[in-house]
Amino acid sequence: MMIIPPERIGGHMEFQINQLLRAVVIESDARAKLGSPVDTGRFRSDWQIGENDPDGRPNIDGPFPNGITPPKGTNYAAGFDEKIGNVYHIHNNLPYAEALSGTGQGIPRSWKAAGITGSKQNSGAWVDVISKEMTNWAQQEYQKILRRT
Amino acid sequence: MAAVDLNDIRKTIEGRLNDELQAAPIIPVVFANQSFDPDSNSSFVQCLLAFGEDEYLSQGGTTNSNNRLVGAVTINIFTGQNIGAGSNYVIGNRIRDLYNRQVVSGVVFDPIIGPSLVSNPVPEGFFQTQIRMTFEAYEDL
Numbered sequence: 001m002m003i004i005p006p007e008r009i010g011g012h013m014e015f016q017i018n019q020l021l022r023a024v025v026i027e028s029d030a031r032a033k034l035g036s037p038v039d040t041g042r043f044r045s046d047w048q049i050g051e052n053d054p055d056g057r058p059n060i061d062g063p064f065p066n067g068i069t070p071p072k073g074t075n076y077a078a079g080f081d082e083k084i085g086n087v088y089h090i091h092n093n094l095p096y097a098e099a100l101s102g103t104g105q106g107i108p109r110s111w112k113a114a115g116i117t118g119s120k121q122n123s124g125a126w127v128d129v130i131s132k133e134m135t136n137w138a139q140q141e142y143q144k145i146l147r148r149t
Numbered sequence: 150m151a152a153v154d155l156n157d158i159r160k161t162i163e164g165r166l167n168d169e170l171q172a173a174p175i176i177p178v179v180f181a182n183q184s185f186d187p188d189s190n191s192s193f194v195q196c197l198l199a200f201g202e203d204e205y206l207s208q209g210g211t212t213n214s215n216n217r218l219v220g221a222v223t224i225n226i227f228t229g230q231n232i233g234a235g236s237n238y239v240i241g242n243r244i245r246d247l248y249n250r251q252v253v254s255g256v257v258f259d260p261i262i263g264p265s266l267v268s269n270p271v272p273e274g275f276f277q278t279q280i281r282m283t284f285e286a287y288e289d290l
Binding site: 102103104105106107108109112117124125126128129130131132133136137140 | 197198199200201202204217219220221222223225259262265267268269271279281283285
């Protein structure tokens with residue numbers, strides 16, 4: 001248990017919540033990359049984080065890294081500068097990204113013509129599962145902050 | 150409660166949908182890993198499950214401990230083309246009411262996403278919408 005003088009509670013909680021927000025953004029980005037189906041690695045390496053903004057150009061053609069790349073902020077320093085009050089969009093702007101989200105939505109016509117409807121590597125609604133996991137994770141971590149304070 | 154049986158959760162989710170759609174008007178339902186050959190211009194529903202991670206809720210080992218299992222359900226609704234969207238949303242409404250914030254046999258469903266329109270439906274020749282929801286279940290070891 002940490003004893004905080006009343007006049008410092010506001011600043012303390014703001015600091016704690018900003019750290020939690022930062023952790024949620026970085027962890028969500030990491031889980032999205034870990035769950036991403038990989039062929040050339042373009043889709044996995046194309047996850048971006050935008051502060052109040054889901055825009056951002058996709059990567060040009062490869063080669064792409066095989067591993068998990070660091071968080072990529074489109075309009076701010078991702079992993080360093082998250083602040084409460086903003087909305088952080090973890091997004092993938094590749095034209096076929098939605099088709100790899102496991103829901104069967106957004107299948108490009110060219111894929112359909114070739115008989116491709118998604119990836120067999122991770123064919124369930126894995127983005128929804130990550131969203132649910134992160135909601136629970138954030139609630140648990142917030143409870144830890146309250147218990148420590 | 151005891152350790153979660155994944156097939157019990159699957160049966161709870163799929164059984165609820167199957168029971169509803171076997172009531173008139175009957176709509177065929179197809180689940181994962183089942184073959185199905187739809188008639189053109191008829192309606193049918195596809196239900197798919199995905200399980201996520203087991204999360205710690207308490208300390209402990211294989212006994213005297215609690216976990217939470219999360220997952221997601223994807224339900225695709227197919228209806229005939231060139232007849233408007235109404236019949237599709239009638240089915241969507243029936244399915245939405247089945248799960249929306251319901252707690253059934255220990256499975257807790259979150260609010261529903263959809264029905265959202267799906268462009269380029271697979272199989273072709275149908276009007277398709279999609280309902281998705283996440284759920285959680287608890288286990289006491």
